Amino acid sequence: MTIRGHTFSRRDFLASAGLATLSAAFRPARVNAQHEGDHLVTTIREAAATAKIEVQSLRGNVSMLMGSGGNIAVLPGKDGKLLIDAGIPGSRMEITRALEALGGDPIKHLVNTHWHFDHTDGNEWLHSAGASIIAHENTRTRLSTATRVEDWAFTFPPSPAGALPTDVFTNDCALHLNGTTIQLSYYGPAHTDSDISAHFVDADVFHCGDTWWNGVYPFIDYSTVGSIKGTIRAAEANIEKVSATTVVIPGHGPVGTRAGLIEFRDMLAAIHTKVAALKKQGQSLPEVIAAKPTAAYDDKWGKLVPPTLFTRLVYAGA
Numbered sequence: 001m002t003i004r005g006h007t008f009s010r011r012d013f014l015a016s017a018g019l020a021t022l023s024a025a026f027r028p029a030r031v032n033a034q035h036e037g038d039h040l041v042t043t044i045r046e047a048a049a050t051a052k053i054e055v056q057s058l059r060g061n062v063s064m065l066m067g068s069g070g071n072i073a074v075l076p077g078k079d080g081k082l083l084i085d086a087g088i089p090g091s092r093m094e095i096t097r098a099l100e101a102l103g104g105d106p107i108k109h110l111v112n113t114h115w116h117f118d119h120t121d122g123n124e125w126l127h128s129a130g131a132s133i134i135a136h137e138n139t140r141t142r143l144s145t146a147t148r149v150e151d152w153a154f155t156f157p158p159s160p161a162g163a164l165p166t167d168v169f170t171n172d173c174a175l176h177l178n179g180t181t182i183q184l185s186y187y188g189p190a191h192t193d194s195d196i197s198a199h200f201v202d203a204d205v206f207h208c209g210d211t212w213w214n215g216v217y218p219f220i221d222y223s224t225v226g227s228i229k230g231t232i233r234a235a236e237a238n239i240e241k242v243s244a245t246t247v248v249i250p251g252h253g254p255v256g257t258r259a260g261l262i263e264f265r266d267m268l269a270a271i272h273t274k275v276a277a278l279k280k281q282g283q284s285l286p287e288v289i290a291a292k293p294t295a296a297y298d299d300k301w302g303k304l305v306p307p308t309l310f311t312r313l314v315y316a317g318a
């Protein structure tokens with residue numbers, strides 16, 4: 001395969017998976033960049049301004065908007081539109097257009113699957129448009145204070161008051177809206193310490209936030225108590241929670257099914273086992289990276305978060 005051909009297929013894959021805004025940011029040089037303007041977080045925020053938002057109708061009146069940060073689920077209805085995740089404000093015009101196409105109900109409710117900027121940056125404008133914001137209590141804690149993510153070399157300042165969740169919970173919370181029930185459940189520490197799932201019970205559509213990245217290696221945020229072991233536990237929980245017919249929305253990547261969750265869990269577990277064995281032998285991080293423990297998986301999973309970064313993330317918690 002030529003370099004050129006490979007580049008195009010990677011780009012095509014990322015565009016079709018709604019990952020275009022993240023793809024530039026996860027080039028290895030940027031992951032470690034220190035200055036504004038050539039930085040992962042800045043790059044993703046800027047890319048959102050030109051992102052194409054794709055709307056996909058799922059089941060039971062639930063739709064998904066793809067292309068601005070994490071995947072956004074939308075349930076319109078008489079109680080006002082409910083959104084799961086807020087996207088990035090650079091896409092506000094496009095998101096507004098996409099929401100209007102789903103009906104005239106006002107935006108009334110927003111759920112954050114976790115505190116990360118690509119899921120919460122849109123909180124402030126959605127709140128000003130009329131949405132109350134529901135999240136795990138740790139999402140409000142993280143957004144309320146300056147929070148540094150070491151692996152992004154970035155410190156997020158405290159969010160403005162209008163961006164903070166208005167209603168928080170600890171373990172579980174059921175919303176009864178638009179003639180249906182949306183069950184929110186905390187995972188415990190997983191990708192961060194604030195991850196929740198959102199299950200549209202009647203439609204059987206399950207949004208699992210960044211506990212699932214469909215088709216690519218996940219990022220894991222150790223700075224806010226995420227870990228590879230927590231990520232594997234969440235993957236196991238997702239497999240338990242859904243059935244063969246559940247429509248599953250990942251935090252990033254295309255909509256999938258339980259089979260995809262199983263494949264993701266198996267990949268995580270296999271790489272964790274390999275890396276943990278090498279670490280137990282006393283190998284340093286550079287030695288483990290040189291041993292390429294992800295090699296068998298890189299063609300399929302390595303197109304966004306690079307294999308070296310993912311190896312580092314696994315090693316940190318192995």
Ligand SMILES: [Zn+2]
Nearest residue numbers: 070118210251
């Ligand atoms: Zn995300």
Ligand SMILES: [Zn+2]
Nearest residue numbers: 114116191210
């Ligand atoms: Zn995240």
